[in-house]
Amino acid sequence: MFTGIVEEIGTVQSIQTGSAACVLTVAAETVTADVHIGDSIAVNGTCLTVCRADAHCFSADVMPETMRRTNLGALKRGSKVNLERAMPANGRFGGHIVSGHIDGTGTVKELKPEGNAVWVTVAAGAEILRYLVEKGSVAIDGISLTVARVSERGFAVSVIPHTAKETILLSRKPGDAVNLECDIIAKYTEKLLRPAKPDGISAEFLMQHGFL
Numbered sequence: 001m002f003t004g005i006v007e008e009i010g011t012v013q014s015i016q017t018g019s020a021a022c023v024l025t026v027a028a029e030t031v032t033a034d035v036h037i038g039d040s041i042a043v044n045g046t047c048l049t050v051c052r053a054d055a056h057c058f059s060a061d062v063m064p065e066t067m068r069r070t071n072l073g074a075l076k077r078g079s080k081v082n083l084e085r086a087m088p089a090n091g092r093f094g095g096h097i098v099s100g101h102i103d104g105t106g107t108v109k110e111l112k113p114e115g116n117a118v119w120v121t122v123a124a125g126a127e128i129l130r131y132l133v134e135k136g137s138v139a140i141d142g143i144s145l146t147v148a149r150v151s152e153r154g155f156a157v158s159v160i161p162h163t164a165k166e167t168i169l170l171s172r173k174p175g176d177a178v179n180l181e182c183d184i185i186a187k188y189t190e191k192l193l194r195p196a197k198p199d200g201i202s203a204e205f206l207m208q209h210g211f212l
Contacts, residue, residue: 002042002084004095004137004144006167007031010043012079013057020064024048024072027057031083040086040100044168045142045179046070047086047100070102071141071177080168082142095144096137099184104128105177106140109154111170116161118170123154124180131182131190139181143167 010028024043031041035053041060042048048060067073075081087093106124113119122140124132132138132155136147143163149156164170172178 001087002045002047002095002098002100002142003087003091003093004045004084004098004139004142006082006084006143008083009166009168010081010083012075012077012081014077015075021067022062022072023051023059024062024075025052025057025059026081026083028083029056031085032056032058035085042082042084042086042098042100042142044071044081045098045100045139045181046072046102066102069104070179071105074177080171082167084142096139097184098139098142098144098181100142101181102179103131103182104180106154106180108172108174108176108178110174111172114158117158118164119148119156119158120169120172121149121154121156122178122180128180128182129153129155131186133186136186137183139179141167141169141172141179142181143169 008028008030010026013025013027016023032053032055035050035058037050039050040047050058051061052059062072106122109123110121111118132147132150134147134150138145138147145157147155148158159169
């Protein structure tokens, strides 16, 4: 499990591609300081298992399902990536619950400065947007962010200078694909309530059961 607080920006050292999968090697310093084979490291929010490592880099196998669901297939030698180690049991919850299991990708539509922040607008499909609420949480390329606006076609977040400095988010350009992970609590809640209301949950249903 992760929290969406990026620890380091790594650099893709090599990608050994197969027919539908690859072996990704990333140069890093912070996340490799205490790395062991079998550890989990989130690369652009994607939970990968370390299969080889030393003090300056690590390698991970990327399976076909991961390639289909994420933007890792677009990486090349020299690409910058967000990195985060799995949260220790005694660690702080700086962001929100992030599993590292990407729900899908979105497309950057606009970056617009406002004061000391930058608005980032992302287009996403209905399968993603159904789990997003204003002031809720979303992980974009592994970064824990607060959803500031939601529409029928996308959502927007406001990025502070610290996040801009410590992640690759503002290096993205309109048209770039970003990894998206919705709040897992929303998905579990939906599944648990579905048997009670197979045809959907309405405001009337929630009122009848004391939620509104």
